[in-house]
Amino acid sequence: MLTVPLRETVRRPLPSHEGLWIVVPTYNEVESLPPTLAGIAGALEAFAPDFRILVVDDGSPDGTGRLADAIAAADPRVAVLHRGAKSGLGDAYVAGFTAALAAGARRVVQMDADGSHDPAALPALLAAGGDGGADVVLGSRYVAGGSTPDWSLRRRALSRGGSAYARRVLRLGVRDLTGGFKAWRADALATVLREPPALQGYGFQIELTYRAARAGLAIAEVPITFRDRTAGESKLGAATIREALVGVPALRRRRRRRRPAIAASAPSATPASSAARATATTATATAS
Numbered sequence: 553m554l555t556v557p558l559r560e561t562v563r564r565p566l567p568s569h570e571g572l573w574i575v576v577p578t579y580n581e582v583e584s585l586p587p588t589l590a591g592i593a594g595a596l597e598a599f600a601p602d603f604r605i606l607v608v609d610d611g612s613p614d615g616t617g618r619l620a621d622a623i624a625a626a627d628p629r630v631a632v633l634h635r636g637a638k639s640g641l642g643d644a645y646v647a648g649f650t651a652a653l654a655a656g657a658r659r660v661v662q663m664d665a666d667g668s669h670d671p672a673a674l675p676a677l678l679a680a681g682g683d684g685g686a687d688v689v690l691g692s693r694y695v696a697g698g699s700t701p702d703w704s705l706r707r708r709a710l711s712r713g714g715s716a717y718a719r720r721v722l723r724l725g726v727r728d729l730t731g732g733f734k735a736w737r738a739d740a741l742a743t744v745l746r747e748p749p750a751l752q753g754y755g756f757q758i759e760l761t762y763r764a765a766r767a768g769l770a771i772a773e774v775p776i777t778f779r780d781r782t783a784g785e786s787k788l789g790a791a792t793i794r795e796a797l798v799g800v801p802a803l804r805r806r807r808r809r810r811r812p813a814i815a816a817s818a819p820s821a822t823p824a825s826s827a828a829r830a831t832a833t834t835a836t837a838t839a840s
């Protein structure tokens with residue numbers, strides 16, 4: 553049994569599982585969470601039935617955390633990480649990723665709880681990665697076959713523009729940089745988490761993919777259909793967009809400043825187990 557190392561996390565042992573973990577962050581998703589969890593279980597039943605789901609809840613006032621506990625009590629494949637307060641999507645993901653890696657994850661999928669990320673795409677995401685496949689697979693709205701059918705032209709232009717901006721500033725070939733439906737090999741995820749990420753919302757999604765590209769990891773994009781949530785409200789608002797606009801150029805500047813240290817110390821590939829230990833240690837150190 554391993555204990556989640558972050559200070560703001562309720563200290564609870566997370567049962568170890570050396571396999572697939574799906575990390576689902578929640579803030580006020582009481583209506584959306586049950587169908588999302590059921591959808592994940594249904595989609596993986598035939599393809600990868602030995603999975604675990606980690607819900608990372610930031611003390612949702614609407615009771616999402618309590619509901620997740622009730623679901624977890626009835627289903628041993630579901631675990632819940634409770635954080636004391638909402639401190640951003642990036643922080644929630646780092647806590648969830650760290651816990652999943654410490655529990656022995658070999659593959660980690662990140663996905664939203666609000667129904668926008670269709671669990672039916674999980675087999676395709678997983679099939680494109682892992683042994684013999686890419687290190688990180690992105691569910692992509694902006695490759696052939698991907699779509700956002702519920703969005704207005706304005707919303708599409710904003711999202712596409714956001715990805716195009718980050719692609720140009722960071723000189724990446726990836727089409728969908730702001731999405732949050734990704735499947736990671738554990739060692740790749742540990743590599744990008746070696747240092748605490750700087751950004752939280754859309755910027756966090758961009759930052760991790762940028763780090764993967766800089767580390768020389770193989771990135772694949774598979775098409776997804778991104779639907780609008782049907783319940784609850786979006787938590788990623790204008791402030792998150794502003795953070796990304798300012799923060800993305802800073803990612804390049806930060807990298808230029810750190811280049812000598814990175815070149816001297818970082819191997820391009822790290823075994824999963826030692827990388828996971830390094831990540832857990834980093835989280836402990838930064839939280840204390």
Ligand SMILES: Nc1nc2c(ncn2[C@@H]2O[C@H](COP(=O)(O)OP(=O)(O)O)[C@@H](O)[C@H]2O)c(=O)[nH]1
Nearest residue numbers: 577578579608610640641644664665786787788
């Ligand atoms: N734990 C946690 N989850 C969050 C936070 N912000 C957003 N989320 C979750 O992250 C996912 C994506 O957020 P959402 O509001 O749907 O973003 P949008 O789709 O870009 O509007 C959803 O499952 C949210 O509940 C946060 O600060 N903490």
Ligand SMILES: [Mg+2]
Nearest residue numbers: 664666668781
């Ligand atoms: Mg959403």
